[in-house]
Amino acid sequence: MCGIVGWVDLEADLSRQEPVVEAMAATLAERGPDARGTWCSGHCAFGHRRLAVVDLVGGVQPMVRQRGNRTYVLTYNGQLYNTGELKEELIARGHVFTTQSDTEVLLVAYMEWGPACTERLNGIYAFGVWDEAERRLFLARDRFGVKPLFYKTIGKSLLFGSELKALLAHPLVRPEVDAEGLAEVLYLGPSRTPGHGVFRGVRELLPGHWLIFDSGGMRTQAYWRLESRPHEDGPAETAERVRDLLRAAVHRQLVADVPVATLLSGGLDSSAITAFAAEAFAAEGRGPLHTWSIDYAGNDRYFRTHAFQPDPDRPFVQAMSASLGTVHHDVVVDTPQLVEALTRATLIRDLPGMADVDASLYLFCREIKKGATVVLSGECADEVFGGYPWFRQPALQQGSSFPWVRSLAERAALLQPGVTGNITAEEYVAQRYSETLARVPRLPGEDPEEARVREMFYLNLTWFMATLLDRNDRMSMAAGLEARVPFCDHILAEYVWNIPWKIKTWGGREKGILREALKGVVPEAVRNRRKSPFPKTHNPGYFRAVRDRVLALLDDPQCRLHEIVRADRVRALARQEHEATGLPWFGQLMGGPQYFAWLIQLETWLRHYRVVLV
Structure with a gap:
């Protein structure tokens, strides 16, 4: 598991932009505490932070492979569970491997089958491959979106990263949130619309989809979706x-x-x-x-x-x-x-x-x-x-x-x-x-x-x-x-x-x-046990702590919550003295601890990311 970032510009020279990509990747250091790497050419710059899980010595990224006079580069976050089967098939097709890593298998699979390689993968993944000869970027995400992948296009440039913070570290990306992005946060809560990146112009590659970005523009396509058919088994x-x-x-x-x-x-x-x-x-x-x-x-x-x-x-x-x-x-x-x-x-x-x-x-x-x-x-x-x-x-x-x-x-x-x-x-x-x-x-x-x-x-x-x-x-x-x-x-x-x-x-x-x-x-x-969700605290002290913190925030005229909520109504809600119910986030009463805890998070987000509401 790792953190990945990339910057492709089909018109500008990125060969000296390594510091920018390093800064983007540095935001993902916790995703990949074991190693870091970058790769830059004229029109592509990749960054990587590695959490070593398989083949601790091999599997260093970004990984580069040659095939004839063509160069392929991979930055990859994830784990393949059918590495052995894929490797056997690729060896039968004449490929030679120098590591035991699934990283190399994934890169060679793309070199052999192109975008169709995704249909053969069993695992959790988000990855980018740069084809230097074709000046083409290929991105893909696993079928259910276990691994994240965000991107943003700016003119002839495309940026991508495992997390939003990586994109926000790029000098061309501002933390702007328009009315629709704010609606995502306020009305849908953590359940974002699939593909929506909240920040203006930012998208998340949909699960089970791939993306190609080259001189022909950008295009995305689903390589997998659920299919409905009759069930024959008793x-x-x-x-x-x-x-x-x-x-x-x-x-x-x-x-x-x-x-x-x-x-x-x-x-x-x-x-x-x-x-x-x-x-x-x-x-x-x-x-x-x-x-x-x-x-x-x-x-x-x-x-x-x-x-x-x-x-x-x-x-x-x-x-x-x-x-x-x-x-x-x-x-x-x-x-x-x-x-x-x-x-x-x-x-x-x-x-x-x-x-x-x-x-x-x-x-x-x-x-x-x-x-x-x-x-x-x-x-x-x-x-x-x-x-x-x-x-x-x-x-x-x-x-x-x-x-x-x-x-x-x-x-x-x-x-x-x-x-x-x-x-x-x-x-x-x-x-x-x-x-x-x-x-x-x-x-x-x-x-x-x-x-x-x-x-x-x-x-x-x-x-x-x-x-x-x-x-x-x-x-x-x-x-x-x-x-x-x-x-x-x-x-x-x-x-x-x-x-x-x-x-x-x-x-x-x-x-x-x-x-x-x-x-x-x-x-x-x-x-036979009845369903029970992820455990929660039932301590009433938690409710009092988050409620009191929100009230203290609202007493500060610089608190950014004032831009979003009606402080008088929130204070009135706090006076109702609801205690923790232990229900999950989506089932809480409006006066329960979850709402006040969420307000703390909302203030943190607005202030720390210097969110610009547009």
Whole structure:
């Protein structure tokens, strides 16, 4: 895992612009703490920061290869899980390799197959290849967008980078945010419109797409998308297939020359990943698997059962670790740490995010890094298999907006009038919602109820999952930790996409077919456990801390929140004394701690990035 940057200008001479590219790459130092490199020619300059995971000596980037009189250069962030198969095929085609790295395999794959190489890749990646002879830049991103890639065109120039901060480090890019960009932040929160970069003129390459930039201009194309087709397997065959595909995905994703661990919350998803990882460790003689979980100081006293978080994690974590013989590590986060990390999480994401859900994950990953460089997560199983309440609650399914966007009118009422110009909250969100539904891959003749469920899955896979993957990448990579997500394996996801809802909910349970697939894999208590989200603090001191900090900010006339929110209404909201509910970001009451924590992040973003509202 790494950080990548690039600057291509088809008219200017970039051969002396190495300092600019180095400055861009320096913003990504935490993504790649192990090595750095640059490559410059007349019209292209690449930068790279490396987190060494496979072939620690080889795999240095930017990587340059010659083929005849043609020069190809690669800067790459990611990990291929089918390196061996690709390498065998390329050797059969006459290629010779000098390293054991997936980096070299990826570059040679592009040299052999061009853009079509993306169709053969199994992994998580964002990369750029410069073809010196053709003066052509090729960019690509993995199918679900696990790895980020932003870009901006300026005349005959194109800039790209793993994170927004890398683009903002370029002297031609100003931190300008127009009305639409601000609408993204204020109305959609961390769930950005796919492809939207918030800052004016900045785009994010869509998942499953590639981009070419050359003398013919810029063009993008999808190389992968979900396809709807009839599901032919019965429940028993489906469960067996799901089990086999998930096991294969986990085993593939354990490849590394550095310590590998798993996250373990005691829930169904992380327990499945951990069970299959422990199985592979035992078969390969790799020693005991290390597992990690997070909790919060005071949760033993303040935890309250509710619909979103029915029970604490610890008993289930202990049961799983004992049954598998893992070496388990508990990380306990205290309230002051969590509050202070809100600022750090904003600077990591380059935008206001999921408040303490981001901050706690960063603190968690920072501790894991002390014992591992790669970690496998159960993230995204709820999007792939339909684990959220809105998949089963008719009122949420029948709505005309994203089911996780709550209290929109109440939030908008706290904003300064006209802060987003003529863009209103309801209309903006409704437009994005309808645009997304128009892209759903339909199955002709499908029952209307099944068709609606398919829409819900598409909304989750393209929006909500993207939000969580964004969080997962930024917070882990800021700690120099590579987080892998086996439930995002595209072979598994393609199969599950077409499983009918009655089979997905086999046994009348959320993720029922996954539970059926995991019989005998995890203990019954874990297999039957109700869904519980990423752990949160239940300490009422957290609410008081973030509320008081916001009130202190609003007392400062230089506070930039005054440009965005109505201070009198925010103060009135603070007086309502809502306490922490433990609900996830999208389910919080307007007076809950998440909103005040988010305001802290909003102020941090406006001030630190010197955001210019245009």
